[in-house]
Every structure is written in structure tokens, then in C-alpha cells.
Amino acid sequence: MGLFDRLKERLTRTREALSDNISKLFKGGRPIDRALLDELEELLFQADLGPIASEVMSEINRLHARGEIKGEDEVRAVLREVLLGFVAPKDVRAGEAELTHKPTVVLIVGVNGSGKTTSIAKLAHRFQSQGKSVLLAACDTFRAAAAEQLEIWAKRNDAPLVRGKEGADPASVAFDAVESACVLGIDVVLVDTAGRLHTQTNLMQELSKVQRVIQKRLPGAPHEVWLVLDGTNGQNAIQQAKQFTAHVQVSGLVITKLDGTARGGALCQIVRELRLPVRYIGTGEQLGLLEPFEATAFVDAIVSTTAGAARG
Ligand SMILES: Nc1nc2c(ncn2[C@@H]2O[C@H](COP(=O)(O)OP(=O)(O)OP(=O)(O)O)[C@@H](O)[C@H]2O)c(=O)[nH]1
Numbered sequence: 479m480g481l482f483d484r485l486k487e488r489l490t491r492t493r494e495a496l497s498d499n500i501s502k503l504f505k506g507g508r509p510i511d512r513a514l515l516d517e518l519e520e521l522l523f524q525a526d527l528g529p530i531a532s533e534v535m536s537e538i539n540r541l542h543a544r545g546e547i548k549g550e551d552e553v554r555a556v557l558r559e560v561l562l563g564f565v566a567p568k569d570v571r572a573g574e575a576e577l578t579h580k581p582t583v584v585l586i587v588g589v590n591g592s593g594k595t596t597s598i599a600k601l602a603h604r605f606q607s608q609g610k611s612v613l614l615a616a617c618d619t620f621r622a623a624a625a626e627q628l629e630i631w632a633k634r635n636d637a638p639l640v641r642g643k644e645g646a647d648p649a650s651v652a653f654d655a656v657e658s659a660c661v662l663g664i665d666v667v668l669v670d671t672a673g674r675l676h677t678q679t680n681l682m683q684e685l686s687k688v689q690r691v692i693q694k695r696l697p698g699a700p701h702e703v704w705l706v707l708d709g710t711n712g713q714n715a716i717q718q719a720k721q722f723t724a725h726v727q728v729s730g731l732v733i734t735k736l737d738g739t740a741r742g743g744a745l746c747q748i749v750r751e752l753r754l755p756v757r758y759i760g761t762g763e764q765l766g767l768l769e770p771f772e773a774t775a776f777v778d779a780i781v782s783t784t785a786g787a788a789r790g
């Protein structure tokens with residue numbers, strides 16, 4: 479099954495909110511009139527497109543006034559083009575990161591429960607299947623069961639894990655992990671951190687310290703800092719993410735739980751406002767349910783009837 483079909487299957491709720499509801503709107507061959515356009519606008523807002531909904535509508539209204547929008551296919555095509563324009567801006571190169579350093583150190587950050595640890599397990603699984611060796615660093619020393627949770631995933635992935643005692647300094651665990659990775663000749667180090675809010679000044683400073691100490695052991699590292707966002711928060715994830723990126727320099731996003739939400743379209747506004755590449759999306763709880771972010775496949779999966787159908 480290709481990426482488009484997998485996404486179509488996993489992003490069902492967002493797809494229903496957009497694609498299926500557009501089909502319903504045109505049921506019985508309804509012509510495009512003011513009433514239909516109003517319903518379309520409401521539908522786009524309900525699908526949590528946020529400000530992008532207005533921009534889609536103004537483009538549709540403009541083309542409709544020129545007689546260039548005759549029915550459902552044209553509406554879909556405009557929606558697709560506008561979403562693609564925002565989710566794949568020319569200055570933001572999304573998709574998989576190039577993990578060219580040896581080791582490449584990836585620091586994973588985000589608020590509590592966003593899906594950091596699960597995403598690390600999935601990333602480890604993915605990188606290993608690409609032939610890379612992975613080491614996990616359990617730098618969430620704050621929550622009692624955190625290291626155990628990561629250890630279970632490490633065992634399942636057969637990946638080495640570096641952890642400290644509960645309450646240990648996360649920075650020292652990170653240092654030891656990078657040290658081990660250098661000695662063992664590991665390709666990728668995935669550093670798990672405790673969930674935190676931007677208002678927790680001490681915890682935000684702790685993250686900076688983790689970064690500094692990693693840098694001390696391996697100049698240039700961490701090479702990537704990925705912010706994990708809970709996709710079920712829709713537009714609400716944006717403010718949270720902005721507050722985070724004001725404190726920590728983030729190089730990419732991982733958007734999780736897109737299988738369980740009708741608000742997946744918000745991802746377009748997230749990219750538009752943060753101007754950060756989405757590296758991966760989480761589409762379920764299992765190890766294999768992490769996909770590289772590919773803008774065309776994503777947008778087609780939520781608005782088109784077939785892959786690339788509306789192109790041209
Ligand atoms: N449906 C679904 N659930 C997910 C996904 N990613 C993570 N989860 C679930 O979200 C919950 C929280 O995931 P964790 O990985 O523990 O989140 P965390 O950010 O490490 O949490 P803290 O360490 O407490 O900050 C778990 O129940 C995961 O199974 C996803 O893509 N889809």
C-alpha cells in the first residue's frame with residue numbers, strides 16, 4: 479500500500495470532515511449558489527482549517543464570480559491548491575531529515591503527553607529498518623515510570639538504552655548517551671525528555687542545559703531538535719508551539735495522533751505560522767504507525783478522491 483492509501487486509511491476522521499462532507503454538500507447535483515458557498519465555508523471552519531478557511535473561500539468566490547467554478551471537482555481542486563501552498567511553502571523543506579552525522583543526535587521535546595516517547599520508539603523502528611543503528615537516551619528522569627517506558631520500547635526494538643537513576647540530572651544522562659554512541663559507533667541517538675510547559679522556567683532552562691552538555695561532548699550536536707505536537711489539539715497546538723519555540727531552537731515538528739482527530743487540517747496552519755518542517759506524523763499507537771511527512775500525499779489523503787486527481 480502506498481503512502482497516499484495508508485494516509486487515507488489512517489486519517490479517516492479528518493478525511494470525513496473535509497472530503498466526505500464536500501461530497502455530501504454536492505449530493506443530488508446541487509448547483510453552486512450563495513447558500514452552498516456559505517455551507518462550504520462553515521464546513522471548512524468546522525474542519526479546523528482556521529484562517530486558511532477564509533483564504534480558500536475568497537479564492538473560490540473569486541473564481542466563481544469569473545464562472546470558473548462549476549462544481550465539486552473545481553472546489554476540491556482549489557482547496558487542494560490552497561492547502562498545498564501553505565503546507566509546502568518553498569522556503570521550508572519538509573520530509574525526512576538527513577541524518578548525516580555519526581552519530582546524529584536528535585533531541586525530542588514537547589509538552590506532557592504529546593507523544594514524545596512513543597514517537598521515539600517509532601523513529602527507532604524506522605531508522606533501524608533503514609539500516610541505521612540507534613541508541614535511546616532516557617533523559618526524562620522526572621517522572622517515575624518514564625525510563626521504564628522507554629526501556630520497554632528499547633528492548634522491543636533491540637536498541638541500546640542509556641538511563642540514569644530517578645531524579646538524576648538529565649544533562650548528565652544525555653552526556654553519557656552521546657559518549658556511549660561515539661564509543662559504539664552508533665548512527666542515531668534519540669534523546670527523550672520530560673514533558674514541560676513553557677511557563678516552567680526551571681524546566682525550560684534544564685532543556686538548554688541538556689543542549690549545552692550534548693554540545694560539549696559532541697560539537698555541533700544536537701543536530702536536530704524536534705518538537706512533538708499533539709495533533710488532536712488542532713489550531714490550539716499553534717500557540718503552544720510558538721511559546722515553546724520562543725525558548726528552544728526547534729528544527730522540525732512531529733505531529734502525533736492524527737488518526738484520532740477530525741482536526742488534522744490544522745496542520746496546514748501550523749506549518750504556515752511556525753515555518754518549520756514537519757518531519758513525521760503519528761497515525762496510531764503501534765510502532766509502524768509513523769509516516770514521513772509528504773505534503774502532496776497528506777493533502778490528497780484529506781481532500782481528494784484519488785492521489786493527485788485534482789492536479790493539472
Ligand atoms: N492514537 C495515537 N496515539 C498516540 C500516538 N502517539 C502517541 N500516542 C499515545 O499518546 C499517549 C502519550 O504518549 P507518550 O509517548 O507517553 O507521550 P509523552 O509525550 O512521552 O508523555 P510524557 O512523557 O508524559 O510527557 C500514549 O497513550 C500513546 O500511546 C499516535 O500517533 N496515535
Ligand SMILES: [Mg+2]
Nearest residue numbers: 594595618624
Ligand atoms: Mg514520555
